[in-house]
Amino acid sequence: MASGGSGFRNGTRNTMRNSPSFPVPKPTPAKSRNGTSIAGIRRASGSVAVNDDAGVPGRVRVAVRLRPKNAEELVTDADFADCVELQPELKRLKLRKNNWDSDTYQFDEVLTEFASQKRVYEVVAKPVVESVLEGYNGTVMAYGQTGTGKTFTLGRLGEEDPAARGIMVRSMEDILADISPETDSISVSYLQLYMETIQDLLNPSNDNIAILEDPKTGDVSVPNATVVEIKDQNSFLNLLILGEAHRFAANTKLNTESSRSHAILLVHVKRSVKGNHDRAVSVSCENGNASSLIKSFRPQMVRKSKLVVVDLAGSERIDKSGSEGHTLEEAKSINLSLSALGKCINALAENSSHVPVRDSKLTRLLRDSFGGTARTSLIITIGSSPRHRGETTSTISFGQRTMKVENMVKIKEEFDYKSLCRRLDIEVDRLIAENERQRKNYEDDIERLRDNAQQRIDDAERACQIALEAPTQCASEEITELKELLKKETASRRSTEEENRTLKSQMMHLKKSETASNTELIKLHKMLEDEAYQKDKLEEEIAILRSQLLQLSFEADETRRTLDRGGTGKVFPGLDTLMTQIKNPQLRDSENGQKASFAKLFEQVGLQKILSLLGSEDSDVRIHAVKVVANLAAEEANQEKIVDAGGLTSLLMLLRTSEDETIRRVAAGAIANLAMNETNQELVMTQGGISLLSLTADNAEDPQTLRMVAGAIANLCGNDKLQSRLRSDGGIKALLSMVRCGHPDVLAQVARGIANFAKCESRASTQGSKVGKSFLLEDGALSWIVKNANNEAAPIRRHIELALCHLAQHEVNAKEMIGGGALWELVRISRDCSREDIRSLAHRTLTSSPTFFAELKRLRIEC
Numbered sequence: 075m076a077s078g079g080s081g082f083r084n085g086t087r088n089t090m091r092n093s094p095s096f097p098v099p100k101p102t103p104a105k106s107r108n109g110t111s112i113a114g115i116r117r118a119s120g121s122v123a124v125n126d127d128a129g130v131p132g133r134v135r136v137a138v139r140l141r142p143k144n145a146e147e148l149v150t151d152a153d154f155a156d157c158v159e160l161q162p163e164l165k166r167l168k169l170r171k172n173n174w175d176s177d178t179y180q181f182d183e184v185l186t187e188f189a190s191q192k193r194v195y196e197v198v199a200k201p202v203v204e205s206v207l208e209g210y211n212g213t214v215m216a217y218g219q220t221g222t223g224k225t226f227t228l229g230r231l232g233e234e235d236p237a238a239r240g241i242m243v244r245s246m247e248d249i250l251a252d253i254s255p256e257t258d259s260i261s262v263s264y265l266q267l268y269m270e271t272i273q274d275l276l277n278p279s280n281d282n283i284a285i286l287e288d289p290k291t292g293d294v295s296v297p298n299a300t301v302v303e304i305k306d307q308n309s310f311l312n313l314l315i316l317g318e319a320h321r322f323a324a325n326t327k328l329n330t331e332s333s334r335s336h337a338i339l340l341v342h343v344k345r346s347v348k349g350n351h352d353r354a355v356s357v358s359c360e361n362g363n364a365s366s367l368i369k370s371f372r373p374q375m376v377r378k379s380k381l382v383v384v385d386l387a388g389s390e391r392i393d394k395s396g397s398e399g400h401t402l403e404e405a406k407s408i409n410l411s412l413s414a415l416g417k418c419i420n421a422l423a424e425n426s427s428h429v430p431v432r433d434s435k436l437t438r439l440l441r442d443s444f445g446g447t448a449r450t451s452l453i454i455t456i457g458s459s460p461r462h463r464g465e466t467t468s469t470i471s472f473g474q475r476t477m478k479v480e481n482m483v484k485i486k487e488e489f490d491y492k493s494l495c496r497r498l499d500i501e502v503d504r505l506i507a508e509n510e511r512q513r514k515n516y517e518d519d520i521e522r523l524r525d526n527a528q529q530r531i532d533d534a535e536r537a538c539q540i541a542l543e544a545p546t547q548c549a550s551e552e553i554t555e556l557k558e559l560l561k562k563e564t565a566s567r568r569s570t571e572e573e574n575r576t577l578k579s580q581m582m583h584l585k586k587s588e589t590a591s592n593t594e595l596i597k598l599h600k601m602l603e604d605e606a607y608q609k610d611k612l613e614e615e616i617a618i619l620r621s622q623l624l625q626l627s628f629e630a631d632e633t634r635r636t637l638d639r640g641g642t643g644k645v646f647p648g649l650d651t652l653m654t655q656i657k658n659p660q661l662r663d664s665e666n667g668q669k670a671s672f673a674k675l676f677e678q679v680g681l682q683k684i685l686s687l688l689g690s691e692d693s694d695v696r697i698h699a700v701k702v703v704a705n706l707a708a709e710e711a712n713q714e715k716i717v718d719a720g721g722l723t724s725l726l727m728l729l730r731t732s733e734d735e736t737i738r739r740v741a742a743g744a745i746a747n748l749a750m751n752e753t754n755q756e757l758v759m760t761q762g763g764i765s766l767l768s769l770t771a772d773n774a775e776d777p778q779t780l781r782m783v784a785g786a787i788a789n790l791c792g793n794d795k796l797q798s799r800l801r802s803d804g805g806i807k808a809l810l811s812m813v814r815c816g817h818p819d820v821l822a823q824v825a826r827g828i829a830n831f832a833k834c835e836s837r838a839s840t841q842g843s844k845v846g847k848s849f850l851l852e853d854g855a856l857s858w859i860v861k862n863a864n865n866e867a868a869p870i871r872r873h874i875e876l877a878l879c880h881l882a883q884h885e886v887n888a889k890e891m892i893g894g895g896a897l898w899e900l901v902r903i904s905r906d907c908s909r910e911d912i913r914s915l916a917h918r919t920l921t922s923s924p925t926f927f928a929e930l931k932r933l934r935i936e937c
């Protein structure tokens with residue numbers, strides 16, 4: 075994601091936006107500079123991007139995929155019309171607003187529920203994979219509500235049915251088929267991003283990996299992540315299986331679900347570029363030999379590219395009180411990274427001058443994928459159920475905004491200095507060995523010659539001695555003969571000594587040239603180190619300049635805003651204007667319009683005035699005012715201001731005093747939203763919130779009122795600090811009393827509250843801060859839990875299954891659970907639960923608890 079202000083996003087933007095379906099522009103690899111000198115290279119960096127052309131524009135491609143209805147939807151939605159209708163031939167999607175009205179959206183590809191995995195790969199990912207093989211960076215990302223098929227699309231291995239293979243597997247098959255193993259290499263890292271922490275799925279002990287950003291090139295890397303070289307498809311499949319097992323183990327340990335974390339697969343492709351031998355590096359050296367040696371080495375050109383495949387967490391709108399199963403911290407952090415992604419996409423789509431890339435780790439990791447230099451393809455996944463119209467609408471609008479984001483794809487070639495250095499090292503070692511071999515031969519020759527000469531001298535001396543001892547007659551002849559011999563031997567000895575001297579001088583010469591080569595090598599190493607140091611310094615300066623620039627642009631924005639506000643001259647328009655705006659029916663036409671208007675009201679009228687209307691005499695005004703407050707409370711940014719201005723107290727007061735159920739329902743919803751925040755949860759408790767919510771529940775007739783109340787209590791149940799207070803104030807009993815209404819939305823919230831409570835309680839028991847039986851069991855929740863453990867509505871069932879697993883983890887609960895029939899449910903969960911992590915949690919719990927284990931043995935049940 076490129077940060078704001080980079081000019082390349084303009085230019086072709088309008089033509090792109092006007093053509094709803096277009097071929098991806100095929101980038102022409104830019105030409106490299108020839109004959110680059112080492113001096114030229116040194117100015118840039120140790121690893122030099124030879125090609126720094128501006129790149130080729132390429133809009134982010136967006137495809138939408140509809141998941142087939144599952145068995146549950148076929149039953150529950152049987153009497154209702156689907157909320158979407160696809161027109162794949164026109165690449166259009168119709169989103170039904172009601173029976174007679176619908177909105178139409180255009181996408182790059184529209185994939186129906188019958189689309190095969192092969193076709194999805196070919197239209198969504200194959201163009202990106204082909205680009206990566208040409209040297210460009212590429213991203214394939216899936217976005218959508220939980221359970222709509224993101225993992226199905228990206229991560230299926232297809233072990234049983236090859237036609238089911240997902241995008242990750244098919245991408246690697248194409249990459250391996252295209253590269254040449256002698257010159258190219260592929261390596262892989264596999265990460266999980268959960269609660270703003272990056273975990274290594276290939277090495278779970280590596281659980282807090284830092285992100286490194288190169289301020290010069292904008293490249294993002296995770297240097298401490300495990301990188302595994304891939305030689306064949308089997309080794310890649312084994313890595314995916316290992317990664318999934320670690321992801322599952324990490325999520326089980328944290329008692330969470332895979333759908334709450336983002337999974338990121340990084341595939342690094344390094345290819346050498348053929349036909350670039352004219353780009354030799356020339357080196358000027360003092361020593362002629364070394365110069366010719368180094369001149370014969372030419373650095374190879376390499377293209378490094380990266381394929382990023384991202385399986386995002388479920389995109390449901392967890393900021394609403396009615397959402398399922400998220401604890402507060404998780405909700406905040408998933409919110410943080412997904413909403414940061416949304417904000418960046420909005421800023422890029424609107425061509426804004428500032429793109430808040432640094433707001434989350436997800437956006438930092440993906441900075442190159444949106445508005446950067448990568449080719450990016452997004453697949454949004456949806457379901458057709460009218461029950462999820464809200465989520466489907468928000469997924470579609472994310473996809474539509476993303477279609478406006480334009481990247482500038484760029485190829486990057488580098489001189490491969492590492493391999494040059496390696497080759498030089500090998501050559502120097504070869505020369506050293508050769509030199510040593512020759513020296514040894516010379517020394518042996520000298521030794522042999524010396525021995526020969528000595529032998530001959532000894533022979534001559536012996537002969538001389540014999541001659542001296544012989545009769546005088548022949549003595550003079552023999553002496554002459556011997557003198558002659560001695561002369562010859564002396565001459566031969568001299569010539570041997572001369573030869574010896576010559577060899578020694580040759581050896582000295584060789585030693586000198588070896589020293590010169592070593593000096594040259596040391597010089598080259600030093601040059602590389604200097605370059606790395608200069609590069610680091612430049613990067614530091616650029617980072618400082620960037621931050622100054624950001625500060626300046628922030629101050630400019632502030633100044634502009636202040637001037638704008640001063641221009642209107644009206645900070646608080648009158649109360650009449652507020653009322654007119656609240657009652658204006660046009661404001662209720664669209665959700666976005668309504669939100670924007672409320673935000674404007676908030677700014678213009680002032681919170682105090684809005685809150686004061688909660689006590690108005692006119693009940694119509696009171697209803698509108700509480701709706702305004704509830705809408706403001708749904709925005710996280712407003713919550714603190716509302717509480718500081720006494721809004722929470724006023725809302726609780728309305729629960730106590732108002733006779734109108736609509737007011738009580740909307741107030742409970744607002745309280746539920748405020749109770750997403752830990753500090754506010756404590757305030758709700760200290761102000762007697764539980765008994766007021768219980769009272770509201772007792773008097774409620776509308777299931778939606780109960781849903782709001784249950785949602786608020788469920789949020790409080792997720793706070794570790796409030797467990798015993800919540801119970802003594804009657805929170806658990808209040809939750810259980812609401813099941814009388816039987817409405818599935820209410821039951822889902824009750825189940826969520828019970829799961830939250832069980833999870834916190836289990837944590838407290840493990841830490842030793844809670845002893846004794848579970849409060850849930852003491853307050854009689856077990857029979858409802860057991861009755862609903864196999865509820866046909868998936869959200870209810872899933873929460874209850876989790877709650878049962880948490881309760882069963884503590885031996886003190888085991889006997890009562892067996893007596894209440896929970897054992898059978900746990901056995902069923904360990905065998906039939908559709909969620910593998912819950913299934914295995916139940917199995918582990920049953921086999922590790924002595925009480926459960928003994929009972930299973932007694933009943934001869936195998937688990």
Ligand SMILES: Nc1ncnc2c1ncn2[C@@H]1O[C@H](COP(=O)(O)OP(=O)(O)OP(=O)(O)O)[C@@H](O)[C@H]1O
Pocket residue numbers: 140141142187218219220221222223224225226227332333386387388389455
């Ligand atoms: N196109 C499809 N055809 C058949 N079944 C599908 C399809 N898409 C998804 N499913 C099924 O729907 C269920 C949910 O899919 P999946 O787990 O991929 O969703 P998800 O969006 O990744 O969910 P989460 O956000 O929880 O990870 C799975 O059982 C999967 O097999």
